Amino acid sequence: MKYKSQKVAYWFFALSMLLLVLQITYGFVMGFARIGMDGLHDFIPFNTARAVHTNLLVVWLLSGFMGAAYYIIPEEAQRELVSVKLAYVQLISLAAVGVAAIVGYHFNWWEGRKFLEIPHQLDYLVVLNVLLFLALILLTLFKGKRKTTTALVLSMGLLFAALLYIPGMFPFDSQVTDSFFRWWVVHLWVEGVWELIMGGILAFLLIKLTGVDREVIEKWLYVIVGLTFLSGVLGTGHHYYYIGVNKIWLIVGGIFSALEPLAFLAMALFAVNMYRKGEKKHPNKIALFWTLGAAIVSFVGAGLLGFAHTLPQTNLYTHGTLVTAMHGHLAFWGAYAMIVLAIISYSLPNMTGRKFYDGVRGRVAFWTTNIGMIGMTMAFGVAGVAQVYLERKFGMEFMAVQKEISIHFVVLILCASLFAIGVLTYIYDFYKHGRPTDEALETVESSYL
Ligand code: HEM
Ligand code: HEM
Numbered sequence: 001m002k003y004k005s006q007k008v009a010y011w012f013f014a015l016s017m018l019l020l021v022l023q024i025t026y027g028f029v030m031g032f033a034r035i036g037m038d039g040l041h042d043f044i045p046f047n048t049a050r051a052v053h054t055n056l057l058v059v060w061l062l063s064g065f066m067g068a069a070y071y072i073i074p075e076e077a078q079r080e081l082v083s084v085k086l087a088y089v090q091l092i093s094l095a096a097v098g099v100a101a102i103v104g105y106h107f108n109w110w111e112g113r114k115f116l117e118i119p120h121q122l123d124y125l126v127v128l129n130v131l132l133f134l135a136l137i138l139l140t141l142f143k144g145k146r147k148t149t150t151a152l153v154l155s156m157g158l159l160f161a162a163l164l165y166i167p168g169m170f171p172f173d174s175q176v177t178d179s180f181f182r183w184w185v186v187h188l189w190v191e192g193v194w195e196l197i198m199g200g201i202l203a204f205l206l207i208k209l210t211g212v213d214r215e216v217i218e219k220w221l222y223v224i225v226g227l228t229f230l231s232g233v234l235g236t237g238h239h240y241y242y243i244g245v246n247k248i249w250l251i252v253g254g255i256f257s258a259l260e261p262l263a264f265l266a267m268a269l270f271a272v273n274m275y276r277k278g279e280k281k282h283p284n285k286i287a288l289f290w291t292l293g294a295a296i297v298s299f300v301g302a303g304l305l306g307f308a309h310t311l312p313q314t315n316l317y318t319h320g321t322l323v324t325a326m327h328g329h330l331a332f333w334g335a336y337a338m339i340v341l342a343i344i345s346y347s348l349p350n351m352t353g354r355k356f357y358d359g360v361r362g363r364v365a366f367w368t369t370n371i372g373m374i375g376m377t378m379a380f381g382v383a384g385v386a387q388v389y390l391e392r393k394f395g396m397e398f399m400a401v402q403k404e405i406s407i408h409f410v411v412l413i414l415c416a417s418l419f420a421i422g423v424l425t426y427i428y429d430f431y432k433h434g435r436p437t438d439e440a441l442e443t444v445e446s447s448y449l
């Protein structure tokens with residue numbers, strides 16, 4: 001039998017899906033604005049849309065990670081969550097802070113630091129929310145029957161992610177200092193502690209879906225954690241090249257960030273090897289698609305496309321262009337969006353008792369989102385490279401360049417439409433599963449626990 005309190009996860013996942021739809025909507029607002037169709041400009045100018053788009057991304061991923069933790073930790077610790085009521089309080093307050101921030105952005109209530117635009121008054125609410133979340137998760141783990149490596153890596157990732165939020169809460173007057181600490185949040189999240197969260201979820205899913213021994217899977221997890229910290233911490237230097245700090249970062253950042261793809265490569269090899277080794281034929285194939293997909297696409301988006309502009313010699317030209325947007329989209333998609341969609345695909349049938357994993361909808365969602373996102377990445381990439389040459393090699397004026405490359409945004413919108421169809425299909429499937437029930441959780445076959 002499973003644990004009834006795991007049902008809380010469902011509502012975090014539902015919130016996550018809602019915010020994903022909103023995020024994509026703002027993506028289209030920007031895409032259309034880029035080809036001159038900017039009718040909403042007075043209410044949603046490009047800069048507002050951009051802040052809303054990226055912040056919604058972070059919030060829906062966090063909501064997905066929290067749902068994942070509420071699902072995984074009771075099962076790993078072998079006990080119910082310490083308080084289901086407080087978990088719902090945490091859910092509602094998360095949604096409330098998210099909505100307040102998003103509405104506020106439309107009235108220019110935000111701070112101009114990319115990705116960390118939430119006004120500092122709201123930051124304190126975020127802190128309270130995250131403290132409550134961590135208390136529930138860590139107490140459950142602490143009081144549980146067992147403390148597995150998978151659960152510990154996942155919890156450590158979540159705890160460090162919370163701690164690393166702090167350096168981003170205090171703006172500095174100096175642009176250099178401000179930028180320096182902003183990266184402790186933005187970089188050390190996605191190229192550090194979020195990788196632990198991803199690794200933890202990945203390990204859990206591989207244990208369930210392949211049936212390979214926990215010992216084998218968790219050994220890999222140590223390797224991934226090791227590689228992540230070895231490269232990611234000093235890899236922060238790839239954001240310090242030309243911001244006004246000591247020149248030593250050119251070498252440190254260049255070397256260590258060039259090693260960062262290794263952690264993602266390890267994750268991809270790990271997932272594929274465990275899949276090959278696995279004897280258990282778990283019926284939920286679509287969850288396996290998303291799990292292997294996350295490991296492989298993250299290596300391409302984060303590892304390869306990250307490497308493409310990480311050396312100081314290339315970053316000198318590509319910094320802050322659409323080359324960054326190309327990498328940002330596929331990296332976030334592969335690593336974090338896909339792992340959230342994987343844990344949802346795995347847990348939803350268990351929580352609701354509806355086993356749609358043989359259906360065609362799941363596969364359509366998987367392929368259209370991925371093909372659409374690869375197309376979007378290519379559109380950003382071509383636009384980005386053209387931008388680098390026209391603006392930074394040939395010295396053309398910024399806005400003139402933007403006009404030249406606007407045709408690539410037509411391609412972007414077409415690919416994004418395919419992507420959006422996939423996301424809507426996924427969400428329709430989510431909706432069709434219905435609500436979670438105690439009976440469903442009780443009847444999950446124990447061999448698939
Ligand atoms: C899943 C992991 C990753 C995600 C989600 C991610 C996402 C992003 C995002 C959103 C940005 C833009 C940040 C900003 O300007 O505020 C960025 C920048 C950057 N990323 Fe990544 N990234 C990941 C991993 C990597 C890796 C492994 C490398 C190197 C091998 C890398 C290299 C870079 C570089 C050099 C920049 C700076 C680009 C510039 O100067 O404009 N990233 N990344
Ligand atoms: C319909 C789908 C989408 C469209 C049309 C879209 C479009 C855009 C556009 C136009 C930008 C601004 C680029 C610029 O500065 O000019 C942007 C930024 C961004 N989007 Fe999307 N997007 C979509 C979906 C997504 C998804 C699903 C993710 C994550 C998985 C994502 C992650 C990001 C990130 C991280 C940035 C900031 C990149 C940077 O800092 O350079 N977007 N998006």
Ligand SMILES: [Fe+2]
Nearest residue numbers: 187191236238
């Ligand atoms: Fe970075």
